Amino acid sequence: MFFDEFTQSQLASWPLARGNYERLRNVIYRTIDFEGFQIRIQHNPDRIQSAVAKIDEQSLKARACFLCKGNIPPEQISFDYNSALDIRVNPYPIFDRHYTVPAKQHTPQLIEGHFQDMLAIAETYPEYTIFYNGPRSGASAPDHFHFQLAPRHIMPLETDVNRCPKEILWISESRETTIESINNYLRKNIILHSGNRKQLTDTFEKIRSVMGHHIPNDPEPMMNLFAWYENDEWWVVIFPRRQHRPWQFFAEGEENILFSPGCVDFAGLIISPREKDFNRLDAPLLEELFSQLTLTDEQFMNLRFTICDL
Numbered sequence: 001m002f003f004d005e006f007t008q009s010q011l012a013s014w015p016l017a018r019g020n021y022e023r024l025r026n027v028i029y030r031t032i033d034f035e036g037f038q039i040r041i042q043h044n045p046d047r048i049q050s051a052v053a054k055i056d057e058q059s060l061k062a063r064a065c066f067l068c069k070g071n072i073p074p075e076q077i078s079f080d081y082n083s084a085l086d087i088r089v090n091p092y093p094i095f096d097r098h099y100t101v102p103a104k105q106h107t108p109q110l111i112e113g114h115f116q117d118m119l120a121i122a123e124t125y126p127e128y129t130i131f132y133n134g135p136r137s138g139a140s141a142p143d144h145f146h147f148q149l150a151p152r153h154i155m156p157l158e159t160d161v162n163r164c165p166k167e168i169l170w171i172s173e174s175r176e177t178t179i180e181s182i183n184n185y186l187r188k189n190i191i192l193h194s195g196n197r198k199q200l201t202d203t204f205e206k207i208r209s210v211m212g213h214h215i216p217n218d219p220e221p222m223m224n225l226f227a228w229y230e231n232d233e234w235w236v237v238i239f240p241r242r243q244h245r246p247w248q249f250f251a252e253g254e255e256n257i258l259f260s261p262g263c264v265d266f267a268g269l270i271i272s273p274r275e276k277d278f279n280r281l282d283a284p285l286l287e288e289l290f291s292q293l294t295l296t297d298e299q300f301m302n303l304r305f306t307i308c309d310l
């Protein structure tokens with residue numbers, strides 16, 4: 001397929017990316033069991049720059065945007081997805097096929113006006129999951145709009161959506177669009193699925209709007225967002241958030257844990273750049289860390305009540 005040829009061409013001509021993908025073969029994993037689901041942990045030292053990225057306004061202004069075409073390495077090739085978006089090999093991979101989908105123009109990381117693109121990409125490449133980190137929810141480039149692509153079923157979320165019991169929150173009058181949620185999942189979640197593109201888009205926009213009344217909303221409601229296309233239907237998963245990083249990220253000494261989760265982590269694949277954190281993470285600690293970032297029970301209950309009235 002085209003993506004495989006594109007990746008092989010890039011790895012053949014780009015030593016930095018080739019070395020990083022070769023090292024990816026040697027990363028190690030652990031699996032932690034929870035009631036009804038699992039979380040995997042990947043020890044990946046090459047992801048440390050993303051994990052510790054400073055995203056305050058001063059730091060962003062002090063560095064060149066690494067997603068703008070004028071600043072990318074000469075070896076990195078872009079191909080046009082459409083008039084607004086490119087697709088590139090991610091040189092610091094989490095997966096053996098990992099792509100970035102940046103805007104051609106330097107525009108902020110805001111999902112407004114781009115959700116239709118997300119659905120279109122998911123339909124065009126059904127063998128991939130497309131995901132979006134909000135600007136305060138794991139994005140290391142909040143100043144330049146981008147999606148990312150990962151092979152389907154590589155993150156536990158996609159299995160859990162089908163396997164874990166879900167509660168129905170809302171069904172459209174036409175019964176074409178459903179909103180559900182997995183209970184007791186460690187990370188509060190909203191799941192939409194529909195074969196009606198317009199209805200799904202309208203529903204997502206309503207949810208995005210009401211989320212802003214229940215969680216931090218600067219410059220948009222904090223969220224991690226996924227989409228994939230399967231059996232003539234789109235699946236969209238939203239993880240609303242109330243915080244970017246836990247207090248342990250900023251702690252000193254032994255209390256410090258390099259835990260700065262984005263989409264992939266919320267989808268059940270924790271990326272741990274430091275070996276000591278990789279070995280330390282267990283079920284109680286992950287529960288404590290995620291409890292600081294996901295919505296409280298009260299926040300999510302209020303959001304659910306609002307969604308039920310859509």
